Amino acid sequence: xxxxxWFHRLASPPxxxxxxxxxxxxxxxxxxxxxxxxxxxxxxxxPEDYQQKDAFRMVYVHAPTAWLSLMIYTTMAVAAAVxxxxxxxxxxxxxxxxAPVGAWFTVAALGTGMLWGKPMWGAYxxxxxxxxxxxxxxFLYFGYMGLRAGIEDPVKADKASAVLAVVGVINxxxxxxxxxxxxxxxxxxxxxxxxxxxxxxxMLWPLLLMFLAFALYFVAVLLIRLRAELLRRERNASWxxxxxx
Amino acid sequence: MKxxxxxxxxxxxxxxxxxxxxxxxxxxxxxxxxxxxxxxFPLTLTPEMSRLRDAAPGVLWIGALLSSLLALEFLFxxxxxxxxxxxxxxxxxxLTWMLFAKTCTHWMLTGLPLxxxxxxxxxxxxxxxxxxxxxxxxxxxxxxxxxxxxxxxxGLTLGARRGGVxxxxxxxxxxxxxxxxxxxxxxxxxxxxxxxPPMYLLGAIAVLGVTLAPLAAAAxxxxxxx
Numbered sequence: 001x002x003x004x005x006w007f008h009r010l011a012s013p014p015x016x017x018x019x020x021x022x023x024x025x026x027x028x029x030x031x032x033x034x035x036x037x038x039x040x041x042x043x044x045x046x047p048e049d050y051q052q053k054d055a056f057r058m059v060y061v062h063a064p065t066a067w068l069s070l071m072i073y074t075t076m077a078v079a080a081a082v083x084x085x086x087x088x089x090x091x092x093x094x095x096x097x098x099a100p101v102g103a104w105f106t107v108a109a110l111g112t113g114m115l116w117g118k119p120m121w122g123a124y125x126x127x128x129x130x131x132x133x134x135x136x137x138x139f140l141y142f143g144y145m146g147l148r149a150g151i152e153d154p155v156k157a158d159k160a161s162a163v164l165a166v167v168g169v170i171n172x173x174x175x176x177x178x179x180x181x182x183x184x185x186x187x188x189x190x191x192x193x194x195x196x197x198x199x200x201x202x203m204l205w206p207l208l209l210m211f212l213a214f215a216l217y218f219v220a221v222l223l224i225r226l227r228a229e230l231l232r233r234e235r236n237a238s239w240x241x242x243x244x245x
Numbered sequence: 246m247k248x249x250x251x252x253x254x255x256x257x258x259x260x261x262x263x264x265x266x267x268x269x270x271x272x273x274x275x276x277x278x279x280x281x282x283x284x285x286f287p288l289t290l291t292p293e294m295s296r297l298r299d300a301a302p303g304v305l306w307i308g309a310l311l312s313s314l315l316a317l318e319f320l321f322x323x324x325x326x327x328x329x330x331x332x333x334x335x336x337x338x339x340l341t342w343m344l345f346a347k348t349c350t351h352w353m354l355t356g357l358p359l360x361x362x363x364x365x366x367x368x369x370x371x372x373x374x375x376x377x378x379x380x381x382x383x384x385x386x387x388x389x390x391x392x393x394x395x396x397x398x399x400g401l402t403l404g405a406r407r408g409g410v411x412x413x414x415x416x417x418x419x420x421x422x423x424x425x426x427x428x429x430x431x432x433x434x435x436x437x438x439x440x441x442p443p444m445y446l447l448g449a450i451a452v453l454g455v456t457l458a459p460l461a462a463a464a465x466x467x468x469x470x471x
Contacts, residue, residue, distance in 0.1 A: 181446075
């Protein structure tokens with residue numbers, strides 16, 4: 001069926017390699033543009049928060065990184081499931097390319113959260129449910145990368161880590177719920193409740209634009225890593241020699 | 246006549262039980278490890294009973310978790326090395342059912358004895374006798390859920406070098422919910438509260454584990470055997 005050719009092409013490493021090479025500058029370029037505009041909007045145009053003053057501007061990095069850390073884990077699990085179900089090598093390569101990027105986004109979300117926590121909560125680290133769940137997510141990434149590194153045979157490593165990614169993604173909501181339940185029982189008075197205040201539009205649009213910018217940036221980095229991953233995996237194939245000649 | 250999946254599972258369980266009775270060290274050693282860990286806490290924290298009682302849920306659960314991780318390493322490893330698992334996979338029987346039987350037997354041989362002997366450690370930490378039923382029940386249910394989750398990790402690390410550390414790295418983040426609800430149930434049992442809510446949640450995790458974990462473990466073992 002003609003409508004499925006795009007899907008079958010996704011299974012061909014040279015095709016995906018060429019696609020990634022063509023599109024990386026576009027995603028990267030638009031990411032840079034959107035990030036520049038969002039930074040200007042967030043740091044200059046947006047008014048300061050009546051309670052948190054300028055410290056609230058951390059949200060423009062913190063929220064998108066936290067959001068992406070979870071989205072990349074989901075992307076990784078979907079790619080891994082596609083690789084398991086349709087035995088698609090490219091999907092396994094994409095899942096492998098996702099993991100380090102996702103782990104770094106998680107570290108960035110934790111780091112910016114700590115920097116934000118110091119002026120707001122008076123401490124770099126509090127056992128807030130969101131921080132704790134993010135930390136467990138980082139450990140899930142470590143487990144995934146550890147399993148991948150621990151198995152010598154690349155085909156086995158792909159499949160085993162794919163099963164782990166799928167199991168992990170089922171577990172993420174349970175972890176999230178349990179951590180919130182745990183924290184509501186041990187809530188201390190020092191933790192300031194961060195409700196969901198209505199955000200002014202002047203504050204909101206740079207945030208949404210920043211989400212877009214980080215997502216585009218993720219795709220650009222993913223495509224670069226995917227190319228490297230494909231070259232490494234297909235190093236004995238003839239198309240690699242042609243591409244690199 | 247073809248053996249039914251349940252009959253095959255029963256045979257696997259009987260085999261594992263028989264092996265364990267002939268080599269009891271694999272049952273006793275995790276228990277001894279649990280007792281030693283429980284002894285280390287008074288030495289590092291305080292010998293004062295009232296403060297130990299506050300720490301008791303954490304001590305019991307972390308001890309149980311570490312002990313079950315140690316035991317999980319041998320859930321599939323010996324059978325993978327001598328080719329038994331390969332025969333299971335080739336037998337034409339449902340690997341899912343056989344691994345489920347292995348996991349349940351493993352819990353009967355490690356998790357259940359641990360839960361039953363936990364009152365000794367708990368009493369040493371100043372927990373009153375009235376709380377023991379709750380302590381045993383929460384540890385029994387929690388260790389069952391832990392065995393199911395751990396079976397996936399044990400299957401996945403079959404093909405890996407240095408499987409032990411990796412198994413902990415994979416399993417511990419997945420076990421966070423079990424630890425939270427389980428420790429909460431034990432804490433409520435010690436303070437005389439109603440342990441039903443966390444026990445229900447722990448039971449829900451165990452039920453989810455029963456339905457999904459054997460499938461994932463079978464997939465993982467197949468990959469490891471390829």
